[in-house]
Amino acid sequence: MKKRIAVIGSGFSGLSTSAYLAKAGNEVSVFEKHDRPGGRARQFSTAQGYVFDMGPSWYWMPDIIESFFADFGHKSSDFFELITLNPQFEIIFSQDKISVPKNLEELKLLFEQIEKGAGLQLEKFMKSAKFKYEVGMQDFVNKPCHNWFEFISPKIAKSALKLDLLTNFRNYVAKYFKNEKLRTLMEFPVIFLGASPKNIPALYSLMNYGGYVLGTHYPNGGFYQLVLAMKKVAENQGAVFHFNKTVESINTQNGKVRSLTINGEIYEFDAVIASSDYHHTETLLNKEYRNYSEAYWQNKTFAPSSLIYYLGIKQSIPNLKHHTLFFENDLDEHIDCIYGVKKWPGKPLFYACCPSKTDNTVAPKGKENLFLLMPLAIGINDEEFVREQYLTEMLARIEKHTGVTGLRSMIEYKRSYCVSDFVSDYNAYGGNAYGLANTLGQTAVLKPKIKSKRLKNLFYTGQLTVPGPGVPPSIISGKIVANEIIKLKHEEL
Structure with missing residues (x-):
């Protein structure tokens, strides 16, 4: 019997679970608070002609993504061109740099040049x-x-x-x-x-x-091409997407979810899957129906938040790769600022993505699309003047690496994104960017449960539950939850 199922949120786990549930013959409705799908992986365009992926930029574990498409009789190439990056990325140290080649044999040679015997050790590793x-x-x-x-x-x-x-x-x-x-x-x-x-x-x-x-790959047109492809797959199975729809409450009766209040209107469903922030979703329930208390979340170790800058640069930047890690400073010192003292780092590390080096559709000709990201502790003050101080430092280090001067004067588009933005846009607990940390004490069964303990037909998916943070794990998470619901008979919901 066909089940009426609501999915809250259209991030990767929501896209995945909606596709699998619709394929199984269910009536699936996806409700997204923003005007487009993707969650943290949304994309936006500017008047100057720049196209920015807002979140994920590392296309790793391509076999996991291909497995999703294969489950629906497709390949990723049916939807977008996947480019293999060479080098995969460059990592900048205080005195030198390492450029990571696209294949293991070349990487072994590189390791051997740096440390005698390291090539064989890399093979064993x-x-x-x-x-x-x-x-x-x-x-x-x-x-x-x-x-x-x-x-x-x-x-x-x-x-x-x-x-x-x-x-x-x-x-x-x-x-x-x-x-x-x-x-x-x-x-x-x-x-x-x-x-x-x-x-x-x-x-x-x-x-x-x-x-x-x-390998490290890139979907031509931006990471958002994966979002659009997964949405198309879900729609082909019959899933229906509703945008600019905010879920305001989850309404219960007799130990079940009976309906959702969305933009002031009530909609009834047989089951609900939350691909939204787990903690936020539970605030939409009366306390007696929540899986976890506030104290539970306060005691969890969260993955970092981030300071992100989306920059449109009005000229080409030489000597900059698609992916560059600026690791001139001490790794542990920065990590301690995230998980220990929880403050802005004194000597930060950061990551720069310049997709216009690979893709001529994301910036006007002769210009660069530049995405900067610095991992941060969750819950810290992120006023604009603080963000700007770190932008100045990041630009200076890019200038030193590339030989360019006056980079700030070349910015014709600028947008910052930080802790408070993750909270306002995604209801992210503490403004986290990646979910829960994959520590041993937060692995597998020790992660938040995918099923409500008190409501028979409420489920959770995404980076705050199994298997964990990242694009491929979120896709897997959606499939896991879909399979759990598919196994249930209608009267069990």
Whole structure:
């Protein structure tokens, strides 16, 4: 029997779950507070001709994304052209830089040049990382994580030691490499999982494999092409999207959600899936129906927020790659400002994305589209004058690297985005940008549950629940929740 299902939010998990549920024959309605789909992955254009992706810019784990399209008889190439970046990115240190090539053999040669024996060590590291990737992305992350019994299987038991769940990532990397720059290069991918490499399980070396070995890619036209493609897939299955629709309350009766109040009107549904911020969604419920208290969220370790600048530069910037990491300062000092003392960093690290180096559609000819991002602690003051101070520093370091002078005078479009914007636009707890940190104590069954404990037909998906932050995990999260609902009979909702 067809179920009437509401999905709150059209980020990647909402797009994913709506497609799978519609494919199963349900009547799916997606409600999005903004005027377009994508959530944190929205895109905007300016009068000067710049096109900015607002959030994700690293297209990693392409096999996971291809798997989504394959489930609906498609390939990503049916919707957009995927470009493999070479170099994948450049990382800038205080005295030199490392340019990461697109294939493993070249990367091994690079490692060997920097540290004798490191090429062979990288091969060993990636062999182990590949195993973690294949087991982790196939057998671990696809679990709904209701309880630990889901992980009891001969294959998982046999793999347990090889997954290095109890070893921290920093110590694990140090077993392979002595050179500090190589260690930083290997530690960088886990920073956005939401904790120091000292607190992330070594299991997440799978990120190194998913990025460095499978490659860094770019959808021509911007990351938003993936959003549009997934929306098209969902619509082809029958899902209907409603924009400029704010869910104001979740209405319950007899242990079930009966309806949603949206823009002042009441709509009835058989089930509701929240792809919106988990904490915010629960504020739409009476307290007795919430899974978690305020104290629960206050005690959680969140992934960083970010200071972002979207800049339109009216001339070309030489010597700048598509992706550049400015890591001239101490990594641990910046990390401590995020998770320890929780303040603006004194000596920040930051990331620059210049997609106009690859894509001539995102900036006018001869000009550059420049996206700057600095990870920050959640919940801190982000007044505009503070943001501007850090913009000045970031521009100065770009000038030093590229040899350009007077970069600020070349800005013809500027927009900042920071902690308070994540709160106002996405109801993000503390203004977080990436969800919950993937620490050992917040992994799998220890993450917020995908199902309401008190309401039979309310479910949660996205970066605050399983499997965790990032675009591929969010796509997987949507599929997990859809499968849980598909398995239920109509009378169970």
